[in-house]
Amino acid sequence: MPPVPEETVVSEGGEAPPRYSEWRRFIRVLVSRKVALFGVIVLILLIGIAIFADLGWMGLPGVGVAPYDPYKQDLARALEQPSAEHWLGTDPLGRDELSRIIYGSRVSLMVGIIAVGIAAGSGIALGLISGFFGGWLDAVIMRIVDAVMAIPPIALALAIAAALGGGLQNIMIAVGISLTPGFSRIMRGLVLSLKETDYVMAGRSIGASNPRIMLRYILPNAFPILIVVITVLMGAAILIEAGLSFLGIGIAPPGAAWGNMVSDGYRYLLTHPILSFAPGLCIMLVVLSFNLAGDGLRDALDPRLRGVI
């Protein structure tokens, strides 16, 4: 091993830049973008509400944010207007609307996370392989992806529901599958451009193997864009799920999901608009928050932005 020298060529002047942790910068950038911050706060609230709706999973059933049991019917008190007792009124079967909305958030979140998780996992893998290796592998994968993409999500979900039965799990798979092609195409495009960068060439010049290049050079550099895509797709997933439950394919009553709440309430739109509007508003709010938060997250996570606000 070469010896450590005592004196070397003097480097150009300048002390090291002021030390600051990457975390602090991350928070600082996120906070500075008010719109994104709004999105993040709403999402945090949403997650909090979904988790604490009912603390049954902690062994404390009956305790939680939701004031009533969303499944408890009380036909005598059906279709009440919002009041002090029931902040959003009651639905046609006497169940507390607010509690159902709160429980509905769980469904939406789960679908968002799991469906997008499936889409991201397979989309990233497919896009990475396709874009990196090119050639016939790329052609084959992309044609299959195109074929899946041509199927409308609702039709796909119907098909899967018919084959495997309805229910939350299969809906999540269906939504995940329909979102995969979009993800893989975006990933593939990213890989194609990142493949040509200088640092990938430099990586090859030190002897990095193909898997290493894909996972350590290309994938991490794709994250900023992938994060935005993931958040936008979460919004899309929730929308698709809402559509599916609205049509009665997704979560079946008595399950509380925003989509089927909108559908339950639409018959009473003139007299009790809150029954459809509340869940509809929630859907909109959540999708919007995902999009806004996604932008902010991308800016905050990108080391290249050098803390520029």
Place this chain on the structure above:
Amino acid sequence: MAAILEVKNLKTYFRTERGLVKAVDGISYYVNQREVVGLVGESGCGKSVSQLSVMQLIPTPPGEIVSGEVIFDGQDLLKFKPHGNEMRAIRGAKISMVFQEPMTSLNPVLNVEQQLTETLKLHLKMDKQAAKERGIELLKLVGIPDAEDRMGDYPHQFSGGMRQRVMIAMALSCNPMIIIADEPTTSVDVTTQAQLLELMMDMVRRFSTSLVIVTHNLGVVARYANRIYVMYAGRLIESGTSKDIFGNPRHPYTIGLMKSVPRLDEPMGEKLVPIDGLPPNQIDMPPTCAFLPRCTYAVGRCKREPWPELKLIEGQHYTACYVDVRKEQNEPKK
């Protein structure tokens, strides 16, 4: 001193929609131990492509190493698969490269520690702690202050000159036999240029590494190179020791280059003489000498015969020209 790298008749062509580009059209050179070799030529002459070919880093759909041999450590590197285990074991460990653009040559999402230790872990199989210590050692070696603190920093937190130093540290880390520096100082200011070159020379002397400097800057090679190869339109048109090339240039192109560069030892007020014309399009080149359209020494023979081969003048000085320009230097044809 034995030759540690011998390139024989290397040809790299690129297939494009407009035709076949003969980026490197048959060059042969060698590099000895502890030697600094300069490869000069204007932009587009094929010098970077030739070095990338040696490392087998040419993107293969458009490009292709059509023929040639690259004898290194007793083996022909071109016989190996471009991304196979043999080539990868050599890259970074036995031959490493320093690239032109420090801004984009470092992975933006990995910090310096990760990038430096990557080579060490890969080739020398060091464990994390040992690699980190060696990394800090290397940073100090190349003159980065506060080396230990800087290990956690990202490329964007360094200036251009410092990034280039980090690249040099990476190139040195596994003690390679040859370092190929592709325009290492082109994108930094002159002060930093001088510092980086001194640094590289220092490393070469210390660790007995050979250095191949690819550049279009004659000043850089004048000071540091032992031997120089001059490239034009994909071929070598002159080669020799530094003294030969600068003291007694024999090819019209080299002479033109010398005349177009200002020198401290020439009287002020003398006009610089640029070389007329543009470098040739390397698709569909005529069989005659590629420099013919711009040459002020051309004779009838140049128009009839194919591009001349390198001919020995004396010692190690070769030139690829039919004309003895010494005679013409007293009355050049205009």
